[in-house]
Amino acid sequence: MGKIKPGKSLKYEKYLTVKILYMEPERKGIKFTQRIEAVADDVKCHETTLRKWNNEMLNKLAIKLFGVDGLKLDV
Helix, strand or coil: CCCCCCCCCCCHHHHHHHHHHEEEHHHHCCHHHHHHHHHHHHHHHCHHHHHHHHHHHHHHHHHHHHHHHHHHCCC
16 A cells, blocks of 8 residues: 655655555445545544545546646536
8 A cells, every 4th residue: 555655755656546446456345435535544644634635636637638628617
């Protein structure tokens, strides 16, 4: 399991939490809310922080994959 090591940058921590949430095979069968709780315990941060990091990283990933069209812009 990927644990966050002290002294790493916040950007690295955000990347690692998304990696743990979505790419670890032992967490695939767990509901997302339970995964958030488990990862928050592992990483020693609050669930709200983890959700914010997840949303931020997914938005950045969407832009890289789909360009500006990857953003949801409801006008």
